[in-house]
Amino acid sequence: MVAVGSKCRVCREPAIIDLPRHNANFCGEHLLQLCRRQVEKAIAEHDMLAPDDRVLIAVSGGKDSLAVWDILLELGYKADGVYLGLGIGDYSDESGDFARDFAAARGLTLRTIDLRDEYGYDIPTAADATHRVPCSACGLSKRHLFDAAARDGGYDVVVTGHNLDDEAAVLFGNALRWDVEYLGRQLPVLPARDGFPKKVKPLMRLTERETAAWCIVRGIDYQVEECPMAAGNKHLTYKAALNEIERQSPGSKAAFYLNFVERMAPLLAGATQAAAGELRACSRCGAPTTGEVCAFCALRGRVAGRPLVPVDVVLGRARRHGRRRGDAA
Amino acid sequence: MIVKLRQPKREIEMPGARTVNQLLDGLGMNRESYLVIRNGTLAPGDARLDDTDVIEVRPVISGG
Numbered sequence: 001m002v003a004v005g006s007k008c009r010v011c012r013e014p015a016i017i018d019l020p021r022h023n024a025n026f027c028g029e030h031l032l033q034l035c036r037r038q039v040e041k042a043i044a045e046h047d048m049l050a051p052d053d054r055v056l057i058a059v060s061g062g063k064d065s066l067a068v069w070d071i072l073l074e075l076g077y078k079a080d081g082v083y084l085g086l087g088i089g090d091y092s093d094e095s096g097d098f099a100r101d102f103a104a105a106r107g108l109t110l111r112t113i114d115l116r117d118e119y120g121y122d123i124p125t126a127a128d129a130t131h132r133v134p135c136s137a138c139g140l141s142k143r144h145l146f147d148a149a150a151r152d153g154g155y156d157v158v159v160t161g162h163n164l165d166d167e168a169a170v171l172f173g174n175a176l177r178w179d180v181e182y183l184g185r186q187l188p189v190l191p192a193r194d195g196f197p198k199k200v201k202p203l204m205r206l207t208e209r210e211t212a213a214w215c216i217v218r219g220i221d222y223q224v225e226e227c228p229m230a231a232g233n234k235h236l237t238y239k240a241a242l243n244e245i246e247r248q249s250p251g252s253k254a255a256f257y258l259n260f261v262e263r264m265a266p267l268l269a270g271a272t273q274a275a276a277g278e279l280r281a282c283s284r285c286g287a288p289t290t291g292e293v294c295a296f297c298a299l300r301g302r303v304a305g306r307p308l309v310p311v312d313v314v315l316g317r318a319r320r321h322g323r324r325r326g327d328a329a
Numbered sequence: 330m331i332v333k334l335r336q337p338k339r340e341i342e343m344p345g346a347r348t349v350n351q352l353l354d355g356l357g358m359n360r361e362s363y364l365v366i367r368n369g370t371l372a373p374g375d376a377r378l379d380d381t382d383v384i385e386v387r388p389v390i391s392g393g
Contacts, residue, residue, distance in 0.1 A: 006373045006374075006376065015373045016370060016371040016372065016373060017371050018373040018375070025373050028371070062391055063389070063391075064391070122376065135392075158356075165390070167377040184340045207361075208391065209361060209362075209364060209389045211389075211391040212364055212372060212387065216364065216371055217371065224335055224387060224388070225335065225336060226337075227334050227391075227392060230391075231392070235392050236390065236392040239390050240359075240362070240390075243359050243361040243390075244359060246361045247359050247360060247361050254349075264385050293350030298370040319385060
């Protein structure tokens, strides 16, 4: 059965997707064109990448990181990947397979770091030991190890797959608390400073629906199943709320986030600079930090060497006790 | 039609032709949060789905 009347806005061929925020339908070819142009626009407007930059993609095996890797290669950038094995049961095993298969099929360089093998812990064990939600230890570990991989590998910039929905949800959460410091730092580009590499988010103008569609049209296999440890986190709640608004008022998410970046973030820059502490080298790993020991080494000190805790044990405990402080912001 | 759902993976049978949007509305799913794949190809909201189609309703929201 064929589509009823739905035509691509550009070529009038049968459409494969409707994008209400653009008030238009697109065929596969012109959906890809739209995505490429949105990424090019983000890169140009925010001076994210230079043509000769050595780019390191933080790869999870999900749709966003594989889409951004694919798009940047199409746009002519030189980009390697780094994958972090989190030790979250079957989920991590499968996500690693998707990342490795993507890289192998295209002859790309993918560096793999394994939390258990190289640092003596995994995310379920860290969540159990710290009594915080798993997303807290996960985000901390990723930030630290992706920064370190960029420094060690001589990369100019770290690219993450954060999309418009991710950024709108974080903005929503920060605005609910009027967390001025976090709001001021929520930018699509974090410049390099004091040992931290430059970090950019080229998918800031694309929704999750669009990055997933990119992968499907391009034939990219990615991990569709959600991380079991993210179930019920605040981030997902904020996304659901924003998508309900978006359903009734298409374009709301883009206006909320992109207008924040353009109009509000510059006003908050001063507050963030005032709050930034002086940096020095971590006494254990040498990474830049405001304290004597960086947050990653502090976490590792609490967790490494403990008996590994299975995912199901942590999830069962979370269900019994409900979500605690430190949920994904 | 056979409808494959995710998170968790499962299949349901839904008799009767309908559009993609009618399918999602009937399942109580927000159109912003899902893509519908018919016989391996993406289908827009007004595409009519037939009883013989194999449909996947794929969530696009991730929590990381």
